[in-house]
Amino acid sequence: xxxTYRLITSCPDRVGIxxxxxxxxxxxxxxxxxxxxxxxxxxxxxFMRNEIAAESLGMKADAVREAFRPIAEEYGMEWExxxxxxxxxxxxxxxxxxxxxxxxxxxxxxxxxxCDIPCVISxxxxxxxxxxxxxxxxxxxxxxPNNKAPAHEKVQSLAAAYEADCIVLARYMQIIPPEFCRAxxxxxxxxxxxxxxxxxxxxxxxKAYDRGVKLIGATSHYVTEQLDEGPIIEQDVIRVSHRHSxxxxxxxxxxxxxxxxxxxxxxxxxxxxxxxGNKTVVFD
Numbered sequence: 070x071x072x073t074y075r076l077i078t079s080c081p082d083r084v085g086i087x088x089x090x091x092x093x094x095x096x097x098x099x100x101x102x103x104x105x106x107x108x109x110x111x112x113x114x115x116f117m118r119n120e121i122a123a124e125s126l127g128m129k130a131d132a133v134r135e136a137f138r139p140i141a142e143e144y145g146m147e148w149e150x151x152x153x154x155x156x157x158x159x160x161x162x163x164x165x166x167x168x169x170x171x172x173x174x175x176x177x178x179x180x181x182x183x184c185d186i187p188c189v190i191s192x193x194x195x196x197x198x199x200x201x202x203x204x205x206x207x208x209x210x211x212x213x214p215n216n217k218a219p220a221h222e223k224v225q226s227l228a229a230a231y232e233a234d235c236i237v238l239a240r241y242m243q244i245i246p247p248e249f250c251r252a253x254x255x256x257x258x259x260x261x262x263x264x265x266x267x268x269x270x271x272x273x274x275x276k277a278y279d280r281g282v283k284l285i286g287a288t289s290h291y292v293t294e295q296l297d298e299g300p301i302i303e304q305d306v307i308r309v310s311h312r313h314s315x316x317x318x319x320x321x322x323x324x325x326x327x328x329x330x331x332x333x334x335x336x337x338x339x340x341x342x343x344x345x346g347n348k349t350v351v352f353d
Contacts, residue, residue, distance in 0.1 A: 070183060072123040073102060073153045074130055075340045076137070080146040082108050082115040090117065093140055097133070100125035105352035109345070116343050116350045123152070151340050159184045159334070160233040162224070162241040165193045169239035169260055172327035173334065174203050182331075184338055187231040190224055192243060212243060221246045228253075237334055238292065240326070247294045255344055257292040258337060259299070260330040262322055264288060264306055269297040274322060278315040285309050285318055287326040289333030291344065300349045302342055303333040 076094075080086065087106060094101055103120040126133060130152045141148045159182075163170045170189065176182045188206040189196065200207040208227050212220040225248075228236060238245070238259040250257065263273035264286030277285050286306035293299035305325050309318060336342050336353055343350040 070153065071102065073120040074123050074126070074133060075151040075153060076119045076121065076148070077117075077151065077340050077343065078141070078144075078146045078148040079114060079116045079343055079345065080144045080148075082113045083144070086115055086117065086144060089140060089144070090119065093137060094119065094121055097126050097128070097136065107350050107352075109350075112345065114345060116345070116352075118341065118343070118352045120153075123154075149340075157184045157234040157338055158187050158232055159235045159237055159338075160188055160190065160228050160231055161186060161237045161239050162190045163196055163239045164191060164242040165195060166240040166242075167196055167199065168323045169327045169330050170196060171199065172331060173237065173239060174199070174205075176331055178203060182335060182338065184235075187233070188227065190227055192220070192241075217243070218246075221249065225249050225252070235334075235337065237330070239330065244296060245292055250292050250294050253292070255291055258302065258330070258333055259290055259292050259297075260326050260333075261288045261290065261297050262326050264304060265290065265297055265301065274318045275315060278318055281311070283309060285322050285325070287322060287329040289329050291349075293347075298347070300344050300347050302336060302349055302351060303329050305329050 100122040102122050106117040108115050134150050186205050188208050189200045190208045192212045197207045210220050210223050236253050236257045265288040268276045284306045289303045290301045291299040307321055307325050341352045
């Protein structure tokens with residue numbers, strides 16, 4: 070993977086933003102390897118993602134940040150400069166179902182996902198052997214249905230201890246408490262096994278079967294305090310019919326779930342997702 074600096078910006082839309090940022094890159098001798106931008110007419114907000122070959126700049130990331138800061142202030146930008154060489158620390162949380170986490174571990178093991186996985190946290194023991202085969206610590210935190218607070222506190226303390234940059238809920242079937250959501254706002258990714266906003270909450274395949282839908286899907290989104298209502302990163306669907314049982318829907322849906330989650334995580338790791346309110350711009 071080429072070493073780049075990713076310059077991610079968003080700001081009120083006005084004339085000259087692209088020209089000014091491009092001029093800055095050129096003045097530093099920078100070579101743009103990828104450039105994406107989008108103007109949202111409803112909010113009058115402008116989004117931009119530039120990748121700059123690190124070797125072309127002749128300065129470290131901190132120096133680039135300091136040089137760019139006056140421009141960011143002039144345009145009122147929300148911005149960050151990310152060094153692509155830094156591997157994010159992704160803590161995965163899962164429950165009993167293995168399809169999503171198995172897919173993520175395979176993609177990570179094969180180098181498709183550029184990150185570190187310092188641990189997996191689960192409220193069940195059945196995933197331990199698979200996780201530890203990959204050389205990843207497995208943390209079992211049992212949840213008492215009558216008193217969930219101690220387990221939630223333990224999980225949050227583990228995420229902090231493992232210095233998580235990002236948390237992925239790979240079919241972790243527990244509601245995340247508000248303070249945990251706030252601590253990882255924009256950094257906690259969930260996979261929900263329906264095409265949101267349809268069939269929020271538990272048992273979406275049963276709800277879809279009872280409703281007689283002709284499409285089922287999956288949605289990956291950032292976690293917020295509102296259940297299954299966070300900013301959507303990725304979605305996909307597959308056709309079904311009256312011939313399919315509820316078990317068929319589950320079987321077909323699993324393939325959609327794991328591919329949607331993997332694409333969402335990859336886009337997050339590559340800084341391709343810009344959150345604006347409860348919506349996202351995804352430069353995929």
